[in-house]
Amino acid sequence: MVALYVTSVEAAGKTALCAGIGKKLVAQGKKVGYFKPVQLSEPGGSDGRDIAFVKEALGLTESTDVICPLHLSRKELWQGLTGDEADFVQGLKRAYGKVSKGKDIVLVEGLSEVGKDKVSTLACQNISEALDTRVVIVLRYFPFMEVGELTKVARKLGQRLLGVI
Template sequence: MASILISSSEKYSGKSSLCIGIGTILKDKGYSIGYMKPVGNMLVDVNGVLSDEDAEQARKVFDLKDDIKNITPILLTDNLVEDALAGVEKHLDKTILDAYGEISRDKDVVLLEGTGGIGGGAIYGLSDPQVASIVGTKILLVARYESIHAVDRILSDIELIHDPDMFAGVILNEVDEGQLEYVCELLVPFLENKGVKVLGVLPKDTTLRSVPISEIVEDLHAEVLAGSENLDVLVDHYLVGAMEVNSAIKYFRRTPNSVVITGGDRSDIQMAAIEARVKCLVLTGNLQPSAAVLGSADEAQIPVILVRGDTMSTIERMERLIGRARFRREHKLGRIVELINDNVDLKELMSLIGL
């Protein structure tokens, strides 16, 4: 039985997307797929049962029938944190190994997803390298490339893997089109000269980053005040309207396909956003905007949604939503599969997995 643990340099590197994409490709090739996220850190309630958001996505995409408690055997709850700090022995390694045994039964390959940040979970003895050691698998590292600092992170992350044979290689993700030549011609050879196998370089893709406004409404439990006929419009960036109004319009126009988050009492920023033709306005603090703002938004066909939370908590939710490839729509899954097929050395990757 083959396996791989897909880890990442930091949160939102594209680890979940790569995991889903690789699994889909292998499933299409006829392999039976098992999936685990051994340590769940993005907790969600599923019909009264605590689970992990990434694991739930994989469970639906792969149509998994395994017990949810085996798919994500460890959940990072407050109680687990307190027990770890108090030195309570929980035998978590045995819990993971037992779950892995169940998940791997009658499977050709098991994909294990890390927590987001290769060292995450170390306080419990469950960092990605520690989990890989427990189940006896290799680590594939996914690193989002936004600047040369990504190389520093990659080299530092590799230092955390105590066994060099455990490290399968790295995939560089979300590389801007203007940096692709630089990355492929300079950075990839540099890393390979350091003994780092680069299995793929994936360009940034707006299809994977984008979400419909309706999904934002659902995720933020928001009230739609205007523009309800345009909730299917896609957005792939969020901007925070906290500046002077004179600077706002230019700022908003520089980034198309954006949603603007601002306080419900900032009518000046709201009108600037509407004039700049942003895709959506998210108003925080449960403060109703003026009739003039709603009238202008309706005329411009720009959705305006109202949330109860403050601006900072809304930004945190938006960070989890925009830029993460949640595969609620078939075109996203098809796109990540296409990107992997075109830009990853699948033959080498399958060999490293053990297929």
């Protein structure tokens, strides 16, 4: 089974990319899963429409609570990532096991602001490692883009980083 963790520097179409890749793979006869390990429950966080969109696009039967098991504030996520990480990681692995069972590939949608925000960056590193995924970072076009932070993230991800779109 292959897993791909999709993250971004800011809002850049992660959900649409997951749906598009997933639809292409389904058309090729692959069994595709979708997992959003953490939903930020604060202003600016998604309201769950992204999960419903991908679920419908891919014809998934898992409940929304299985696809997205954690609804946390940024502070709670930081505590999970830096506190008793073993419990946090084991909980994610259990939830991921439900989504990935019988699948050829699972698309894992991470948070935005990787490289800009320490919580999102640590979540990308820890979750992609815990679930043994490859990572794709989605960028929006900017005429003048600062790549310093992105380069740091790429170094930390090492061989997990599949590419930047």
